Each structure stands twice: as C-alpha cells, then as structure tokens.
Amino acid sequence: MSFLFKDFAGWKTYCEENNCSLAKPVLEYEETQRGRNEDEVRSGLLHAYTVMKDAIKTGLEEDMKSNSGMIDNGAKKVFNNPITVLSPEFQKLISRALAAKEVNSCMGRVVAAPTAGASGILPGVMYTLQEQHSLTDEQIAEGLLVAAGIALIIEYNASLAGAVGGCQAETGSAAAMGAGAIVYCLGGNIDQVFNAVGITIQCMLGLVCDPVAGLVEVPCVVRNASAASISFSSAQIAISNVSSVIPVDECIEAMAEVSESMESRYKETALGGLAATLTGKKISKRVLIQDIEILEDEQNEDE
Template identity: 40%
Template sequence: MRFSSLEQMIQLCVEESVTIGQLMITEQAAETGTTAAQVIEQMTAYYEVMKEAVTKGIEDDSKPRSGLTGGDAKRVHTYIQNGVVSLGTETCTAMAYALAVSEVNASMGRIIATPTAGSCGIIPGVFVSSQERFGWSDEHMVQGLFSAGAIGYVIANNSFVSGAEGGCQAEVGSAIGMAAGALVELRGGTPEQAVHAVGLALKNSLGLICDPVGGLVEIPCIVRNGFGAVTAMAAADMALAGVRSVIPSDEVIGVMLEVGSAMPEKHRETAMGGLAQTPTGKKIMKELYGRSMGKG
C-alpha cells in the first residue's frame, strides 16, 4: 500500500481527488494483482453475507450451544416496533442489527470478521440500518466497506485488532473507528472528516478490556457490539458537525498500542479477569466446564 498512516491516506485522497474507498480499491487491486472490478465483486459478496447475517439474527430463533445468550436482537427489534425509544428509531435499529450479527456468530453462523469475529456486528449494524434509512444502493455500501477496510488496514499495522493482543479496545474499538469513518464518507463527508471520526471513536474506546465470560465470544461481547454501533454513529455525527479530534487520529492509534501493551494479561481474552472472574462469571465457567466434562 502507498499509505501506512491515516494522514498519508488523506494526502493521497486530496492529491488524486478520490474518496478513501476509491483509493482503497486502487490499492487493493495493485496489492493483489487483480482488477478493480474483481476486488469490488469480492467485497460485494462480503456485503451480501453481512446483510444475510442481519436478517438471520433478527428473524431466526437459533441460539448458541452454551445457552447463555440469544434473542436480544429480536427483543430490541420488537421494542422499536412497539414503543418510543430513547435513542431514536434509526440508531436503535443499528444497535439491534449489530446484536443480530453477533448472535449469529455466537451460534456458529456465517459472518464476516470486521475486523474480527468478536466485533463482527458493528459495521453491518451501522451499514445495513443506514442503507435502509437513506435508501443507498449496494454499490454505495460497498464503497463504504473499502473505506472501512482502509482505516482498518492502518489500525492493524500500527496497533492491534486482536483482543488477545490489545484488549477489547482493539476489536470493538477498531470496528467502531472503521464504521464511524466509513459512515462519514457514505454521507458525503471529506476524508479529513472521516479520519476525525476515527480518532473520536477510538478515544472513547481506549482501555476497554477483553474479559469473555466462560472464554466464549458472547458475554459481554455481543452487547458491546450493540453499543459499538451506537458509538460509531455518534462519532460520525460529531465529525460531520465539524467536531475534530484534537489529538491526531494516528496518535490515538499509537496510544491504543501503548495501552494494549500495558494491559495485564488477565484482561486480554484469557477469561482470567474482569467480568469473567465475577462470582456469576465463575459460576458460569464451572457450569460450562462441568457440562462439557459430563458429555466427554
């Protein structure tokens, strides 16, 4: 890639009069030795999987084998239909869709890791709900996915996207930043505004630990995806309103690396700290362990 930082990415977009998504299509084609049409076709297929996961999570009753989670996306979706929500219908829908995709993941369904399976609901939640709200075409959404990919590329190469390496700030935080920046571009914002959205989003996620109860990507991962979709939309609105990240977004990514590196191992996807080690978390672990031993 011709860029390794968000600032370099902005500069290329300005010099070549392209969006972040358009820049990433060119870079991805060059990197893989394929055509722009081919990389767009592949990303289009990925977006179809995302939409299918949203539908499945909202409509189906499948639950993970653990029995710990499931049905929350439906509950929120029904709540939207039956009453006045505090968030507003559009934002609450994004939250429901993010929960839906995360529940599909927990049930071993088909999802797209964006950037990881643990954070797979945030981008689909934001994208599919926004597409329904604004009437955007699939082609437009795919352009947004390339924008999200470019942002994720910079984060992954300068910090973490893995909870085991950098905590949940790396998984959910990165997905929030990717969704926020991409949404700004989908709504007509400039590359600079998109990058400010990334910084605003990441700053709000710094220090988030990874503490899966029972070692499963369910509690608290699923609800964090729901909240993550809401945060991404808030960051996008801030950036479009003219709010800037005072600390440059590339520097925020650097801080995420620093914080993740300093984070105790027990708070990095080991299930040895945080919510996983509460009395209830320990009880769930014991029940799951005893159940699996009994079946063996």
C-alpha cells in the same frame, strides 16, 4: 506500486496529491497486493455485504440460543419491544448489531470485519445507514473500502485482536471503521472522516477483553450494539466539523500504548474483568462440565 497503508496522514497526502477519493487507494491496494482486478474486488465487497445482511436476517428470524445459554434471542427481544427508548431507527440499529453478532456466537456465518468478535458492528451500521439515506449497495461497498483502509492502518500501528490489544482493538476498531464509513458515504471530506475515526478511538480507548467462560458471547454481543451506536455518534460529531483535537494517528498510537500496558488477564484470557466475577466463574464451571459431558457422550458413541 499501490499506496502502502502506514498512517492516516500519508493516506490523506496521497489522496490530495492524486486528486482521488479515500476509497481509490484502498482499491488499488487490493488490486496490487491481492492480485485481483477492480471488478473482483467490488464483487467481493458486495458479496460480503450480502453475508452481513443475511446474518442480520438470520439473527432476527431464527432461534438464536447458544449452547452456554448466555445468548437467548436478545436481538429479537430488542427489535420487537414496543418500548422505544430513543427512536425506531436507533432500536433497529441496536437490534441489527446484536443479531449479526448472535449469529456468530451461535456458530453461523458472518463477516469478520475486522474480527468475528466484532462482526455485528459494520452490518448494523451499514444496513441502518443504507436504510436511512437510501444508499445503493455500490455506495455501501465504497464505504466498506474506506473501512478496510482504516483497519489496515490500525492493524499496522496497533492491533485488531482482543488477545493483543483488548476489546478496544476489536469493537473499538470496528466502530472506528463504521464511523469513518458513515461520514464518507454521506459526502464528508477527508478531515471529517478521519476525525470520526479519532473520536471513536477516544471513546473506546482502554476497553478490556474479558469474555465470560472464554466464549465470545458476554459481554461481546452487547458491546457490538453499543459500539454501533458510538459509530453514529462519532460520525454525527465529525461531520458537523467538530475536531477530534488529538490527530487520528496519535489516537492509534495511544491505543497501541494502552495495549502494551494492559495486563494479560484483560486480553481474552477469561482471567479478569467480568470473567473473574462470581457469576462469571460459575458459568465457566458449568460450561466446562457441559463440554466434558459432550466429549464423553461422543466417545461412548464411537465405542
């Protein structure tokens, strides 16, 4: 029987008692619960990582303009900007996260990790981590296993869906997955990995889901970029042996509590926050009119 992911404390205990890495029980879980052998699991992870890298490449090379007009090749603008605010590496991280998420907004192929709305975070994080530290694809796959374990526990105790828990559940969870994977791939111990997750959740706690016009574009795309940067800041803090103070399981409990108290208009309903601003309402009306016109054109063609 594989380890069932209910909390981080249990995950740590299992690994210590069995003298194994954090990735091992996730692999066993996949083998037992999904009926796949180790080679199939690892092959699937490598394929998923290839799709992530392809999404980045697509977002940085092809035309990324959504039907609403809210997405207009932002990733390329960031990537090619001669003004570097912090460092070239930071600029690449931000542009890659934007790129992969723009592909999603333009109906391209992405990996929902853990959701399509947060699909730019892990690609940006893992690709940049690999480049910075010359990691192999197999090492990245190990990190993705740990990221999956983190997601399983968050899902069990809180939520990964913006419609249930706000954007803290989507970009917050993805950022936590990225932070934990970074620390793991760089040789951090269990406490450091879990502190990275806890610190990230603390940084993202309470973030609402308020998509303009009900589309996963604004503010979703730019939040992927900011969440990717939080993954690295949390990882740097945690791998330096700075504690999250509040244990990671309690951070997840807090996320669940905030989710429960959050009003419905802040849960992917497009009724509050940025979606309810004057400009947000104007965009929503314009998008609705466009949809009606497209529908009428399609009906006329059928006739």
